[in-house]
Amino acid sequence: MSPALGNAIVTGAAQGIGRSIALRLASDGFNVAVNDIPEKSAELDSLVDEIRRKGRKCLKHEGDVSQDNTVKDMIEAVVGQYGSLDVMVANAGIAGPYRKKITEVTAEQFDQVMAVNTRSTFLCYKFAGLQMIKQGGGGRIIGACSIAGKKAMPSQAPYSASKFAVRGLTQAAALEFGSHGITVNAYAPGAINTPMLRAPAKSQEESDTMMERFKQMSPLHMLGSPEDISNLVSFLASKDSQFITGSNGGIFFD
Structure with missing residues (x-):
């Protein structure tokens, strides 16, 4: 087996865009750790097998990434087994209550969407950033935004709010981590x-x-297809994207 390009984590990897990203990064030459909630264990097992058939190492890590310890433990496991964390893809997300007006959404529903979509992204950015700074070799941090993070979607206030927040987190992290050679970007797909x-x-x-x-x-x-997004993530995870953080080298963000 050829040496790995590096080591990556993909959250929310059991299906859809996350699964496609994990497989693409493995095809690119990364060892990949995959995460999702315990209810998706069987899907993760299938993904792990497929990644290993590509000749890459793969760790499975079940857990809720909106919790500090889940993210810290996951990063520690990857670094402990593979030696470094080079790419973090904070992909985990849920749509939340659909076709509900703000006046119909409960506080509990709002908090759940913000926890999965925004808090988990914050934790992944934070702890991946700390590890990459400690390593001293730069890195790539990539988050999941949405067209709903640029223009609110009707009857999906919590989801729209969570994705607008991801844009803010991404821009703030790009500003803070740039001096360490760490780029931070987010993909904002339309209908996939x-x-x-x-x-x-x-x-x-x-x-x-x-x-x-x-x-x-x-x-x-x-x-769009999940592969349309994983193609973009593949580029953002590569050395070829070294001048992209936000947009235009980090001088202007969108």
Whole structure:
């Protein structure tokens, strides 16, 4: 087996975009640690097997990444076994209550979405940044934003708020970590054909109608695939992206 390019962590990796990112990074030559909640254990096992068949090392780490100890333990395990953490992809996320007005969303629902989408991103950025600074060799930190982080989605206030917050976290981390050679970026996809996109539908007919509506919103009249996002993450994780943090070398953020 050829030497690894480095060691990466991907959270929320059991399905959809996270799974595609983990497989792409493994194909690129990274050892990859994959995370998701215990309910996704079987899906993680399948992913681990597939990554190892690519000739790369893979660690499975179940747990809720909105909790400090989960993130710290995961990073410590990767560094303990592989020697370093070079790429952190904070991908974990949920859509939360769908088609609910602000006046209908409970505080508990709001807190859950913010915990999974925003708090987990903060913790991944924080503890990955600390480890990369300690190592002294720079690194890549990548988060999951959304078009909802640029323009709010109707009847999805918690999700929109959480993704706007990810933009702020990403920009702040880019400013703070840049002097250490660590870039921080976030991908903000439109409609990607994943289980999370289809989850709100109550029937196959409703799902098909939703997908068609999303297609018509795109100038290309098509849905994105998880691979479209993992292609971008592959670039952001590479040495070729060394001048990209925020945008335009970090002078202007969007």
